[in-house]
Amino acid sequence: MTKGWNLRGSAISLALLALLWEVGVRVGGVPPYILPAPSRIFNTFLAELPLLFSHAGTTMAEVVLGLFLGSAGGMGVALTLFYLPSVGRALYPLILGLQVTPVFAIAPLLVLWLGYGIWPKVAVAALISFFPIAVNVTDGLRSVGEEMVDLLRTLGAREGKTFRLVRLPASLPFLFSGLKVASTLSLVGATIGEWIGAQHGLGYLMLHANALLRVDLVFAAILTLTLLGLALFGGVALLERRFLRWRKEGKNS
Amino acid sequence: MLEKTKTVLSLQRIHFSYRGGAIPVLAGVDLEVARGGWVTLVGPSGCGKTTLLKVACGLLRPARGRVLLAGEPVDPRGKVAYMPQHDTLLPWRTALGNLLLPAEVEGRPRKLARREALSLLSRFGLDAFANSYPGQLSGGMRQRVALIRTFLTEREVLLLDEPLSALDALTRAELRDWLRGIWEELGRTVVLVTHDVEEAVVLSDEVCVLSSRPARVLGRLAIPLPRPRDPTSSETSRLRGEVLACLRGGSHD
Numbered sequence: 001m002t003k004g005w006n007l008r009g010s011a012i013s014l015a016l017l018a019l020l021w022e023v024g025v026r027v028g029g030v031p032p033y034i035l036p037a038p039s040r041i042f043n044t045f046l047a048e049l050p051l052l053f054s055h056a057g058t059t060m061a062e063v064v065l066g067l068f069l070g071s072a073g074g075m076g077v078a079l080t081l082f083y084l085p086s087v088g089r090a091l092y093p094l095i096l097g098l099q100v101t102p103v104f105a106i107a108p109l110l111v112l113w114l115g116y117g118i119w120p121k122v123a124v125a126a127l128i129s130f131f132p133i134a135v136n137v138t139d140g141l142r143s144v145g146e147e148m149v150d151l152l153r154t155l156g157a158r159e160g161k162t163f164r165l166v167r168l169p170a171s172l173p174f175l176f177s178g179l180k181v182a183s184t185l186s187l188v189g190a191t192i193g194e195w196i197g198a199q200h201g202l203g204y205l206m207l208h209a210n211a212l213l214r215v216d217l218v219f220a221a222i223l224t225l226t227l228l229g230l231a232l233f234g235g236v237a238l239l240e241r242r243f244l245r246w247r248k249e250g251k252n253s
Numbered sequence: 254m255l256e257k258t259k260t261v262l263s264l265q266r267i268h269f270s271y272r273g274g275a276i277p278v279l280a281g282v283d284l285e286v287a288r289g290g291w292v293t294l295v296g297p298s299g300c301g302k303t304t305l306l307k308v309a310c311g312l313l314r315p316a317r318g319r320v321l322l323a324g325e326p327v328d329p330r331g332k333v334a335y336m337p338q339h340d341t342l343l344p345w346r347t348a349l350g351n352l353l354l355p356a357e358v359e360g361r362p363r364k365l366a367r368r369e370a371l372s373l374l375s376r377f378g379l380d381a382f383a384n385s386y387p388g389q390l391s392g393g394m395r396q397r398v399a400l401i402r403t404f405l406t407e408r409e410v411l412l413l414d415e416p417l418s419a420l421d422a423l424t425r426a427e428l429r430d431w432l433r434g435i436w437e438e439l440g441r442t443v444v445l446v447t448h449d450v451e452e453a454v455v456l457s458d459e460v461c462v463l464s465s466r467p468a469r470v471l472g473r474l475a476i477p478l479p480r481p482r483d484p485t486s487s488e489t490s491r492l493r494g495e496v497l498a499c500l501r502g503g504s505h506d
């Protein structure tokens with residue numbers, strides 16, 4: 001996946017953009033409390049690294065926990081939809097309703113119910129990552145052909161073994177596609193959760209810095225968030241490469 | 254002719270309809286297969302050949318009629334090996350990993366199964382591909398692996414549903430000899446389905462001709478020629494003509 005990116009091209013266009021921004025701010029005399037120059041943002045980023053790091057830790061914990069809980073819930077729903085279709089059909093409108101309701105609209109309620117700690121943000125991240133996982137894993141379970149299941153049955157396998165030997169591995173590529181979407185979404189979810197009410201985390205830091213007119217610090221926090229997002233996505237992609245080696249090698253010939 | 258004890262698989266007056274299907278699929282089909290023998294089923298497309306194999310391995314229960322294994326009426330599920338019509342290699346497993354599937358399902362010791370699989374791979378010219386994924390193999394190689402896997406099930410009777418049909422003519426002729434070789438060496442009972450009359454005549458002890466749906470047995474032709482057989486000899490051409498005549502005779506009424 002990352003191989004498809006033109007790294008040099010990306011670096012050049014990014015550098016050009018930064019240069020344009022730097023020159024524009026300096027020549028135009030834009031005050032730093034409106035739009036700081038990239039050099040200033042970068043200096044702040046370096047100077048405040050320990051602070052950013054500590055807030056990033058909180059946000060990351062929320063995201064990882066939320067992603068974990070959301071994935072567990074999503075997989076549970078996928079299994080229910082697959083193995084108990086009648087229960088699944090009854091649940092489906094509820095799940096869909098939950099999905100089309102913007103999670104951010106519920107976020108204030110979650111803060112009300114779960115307090116100012118990490119849990120309302122974990123809940124937002126979990127709710128937001130749950131849906132792509134559920135949809136993808138359901139597709140994955142359904143992707144196994146009838147003939148494959150027939151073969152397993154003639155070998156004497158019951159559903160438990162068929163699940164372990166065929167359905168589960170067949171669902172893995174789908175799970176990873178879901179995780180890639182969910183990981184980036186849950187970072188957004190956690191940040192917005194922190195805007196609504198928090199004592200720590202990058203979202204909180206952004207609001208705080210904004211109130212103090214420290215726009216450079218706001219941008220430094222955004223930069224940190226971007227790096228976190230890239231790290232998350234990269235981590236999932238790495239796991240995917242590790243677990244789905246056959247896909248890559250399968251295409252080589 | 255055949256003694257009763259030599260018959261390993263016998264289907265008696267099998268009737269079958271799919272749920273909701275207006276026309277029945279099988280209308281009283283009889284089949285007798287001797288231990289170590291090779292019977293080939295030919296019949297028009299969609300006449301019910303796959304359905305008959307599925308009844309013989311217990312995936313489908315006949316509406317009427319009996320399945321006997323070694324003279325005993327039993328549920329054949331798990332007692333007869335079946336190779337489905339389409340590619341059923343697990344794409345996430347190497348060729349060797351796919352060969353271990355039967356042993357894994359049955360809970361046989363892995364080490365032993367591995368040794369056995371490796372020895373068959375090298376005996377039948379596939380040792381270079383042991384660690385290749387199905388996506389890296391040609392169609393012919395994939396079918397070889399799937400066929401070896403069927404032989405590794407340790408079942409007396411093997412049902413092969415058009416294993417060579419999806420291949421190009423050259424590969425098909427090559428695999429036909431290869432399959433005869435592995436059968437002669439490992440000595441199992443084979444029921445083969447094919448559309449290719451030449452293949453049927455060159456490979457089997459007996460060709461069983463089925464009518465179009467609902468399937469009945471139109472005729473049985475013993476092929477009393479020594480193997481290996483020359484597909485171009487006058488004897489095989491004559492028998493081919495007889496099978497074709499039998500097939501055509503059935504489509505008139």
Ligand SMILES: Nc1ncnc2c1ncn2[C@@H]1O[C@H](COP(=O)(O)OP(=O)(O)OP(=O)(O)O)[C@@H](O)[C@H]1O
Pocket residue numbers: 271272274278296297298299300301302303304305338466
């Ligand atoms: N699950 C099913 N439900 C209803 N009808 C079916 C089902 N499977 C097969 N049929 C029908 O039953 C008939 C026999 O099907 P079957 O697959 O046994 O034929 P076949 O002889 O193997 O055909 P082919 O030569 O194309 O492999 C066909 O007319 C098919 O449309």
Ligand SMILES: [Mg+2]
Pocket residue numbers: 302303304338414
């Ligand atoms: Mg068929």
